[in-house]
């Protein structure tokens with residue numbers, strides 16, 4: 029092993045560092061952590077990644093996550109050594125991210141009045157468990173395996189539990205899933221059962237389920253695989269990395285994401301910060317985050333709709349008191365996140381600070397869409413022959429504005 033990867037607190041005024049084998053998802057002062065790399069990956073790897081599109085029987089080249097393993101080599105292995113890859117890297121036979129790349133969808137472009145040449149959509153539903161979560165779960169379970177975890181734990185509205193259960197089953201690790209009673213996408217939950225996960229119902233919403241799962245991890249030796257786990261973010265970076273690679277590393281003007289717990293916003297931001305710092309991209313695309321109107325925490329705070337202050341990362345000094353007061357206000361008024369798009373029905377985005385950091389780096393924007401707009405987006409993607417989850421319909425509808 030080389031001494032390259034470590035964990036570092038995201039708060040620049042704290043900056044506590046931990047060895048890569050650390051399993052706490054926060055620093056001891058309660059801030060989120062980043063996986064950091066000391067060495068800059070050489071841009072010569074661009075050609076190696078391209079060549080790996082012809083995987084030649086290597087499942088780690090076939091995988092849309094591990095094809096880029098040098099950019100997320102927190103296991104610090106010899107990435108060309110197939111035995112080392114097999115020993116460390118968790119993969120469902122190279123299926124995670126394998127079919128994911130940007131596509132043109134003419135009917136989708138037409139709906140929002142954009143030229144078909146200017147719009148790409150990247151379906152992430154063709155992952156083995158059926159959602160984008162497989163990207164980050166492959167890496168989180170890799171870390172869990174690296175430190176010898178016996179049980180992984182998550183809260184889920186559906187997608188996370190399917191991905192976690194699948195990789196855990198394949199690795200022979202137990203998986204506990206905390207779900208908000210009655211608020212789950214039924215198909216996704218049945219997958220978790222199928223993979224042999226233990227399902228625990230929690231009275232309340234996703235935010236309550238997450239709290240219980242974190243208590244379980246802390247007190248009963250579980251390993252948390254929700255997106256506050258910094259290793260989830262590493263795998264999820266490969267979503268924008270794949271897009272950029274397909275665009276020959278020419279960054280688009282905008283990258284648009286639905287916003288829930290803000291794991292995607294955070295991971296896209298981290299990928300862009302790293303690629304820019306490493307000299308892999310010359311332009312920084314702007315991130316647009318789309319909340320549901322019924323679960324609009326980030327939009328409310330970012331756009332100054334609460335106490336008239338526009339919440340910003342502010343170079344590492346965000347007004348966290350404002351966030352606390354907003355959450356108190358939600359509790360006091362009995363306001364619960366409410367949208368049919370359960371994947372983004374989240375009132376307290378666990379990655380809000382990393383999300384804000386990403387928005388600041390990319391000069392991003394945040395806005396909202398209605399449930400019916402999301403359904404329109406979802407339907408038109410279907411008319412192009414692609415499957416689309418309701419929350420993802422948000423990205424399309426907002427691209428027109």
Ligand SMILES: [Zn+2]
Pocket residue numbers: 037038039042043044055056057058059
């Ligand atoms: Zn800290």
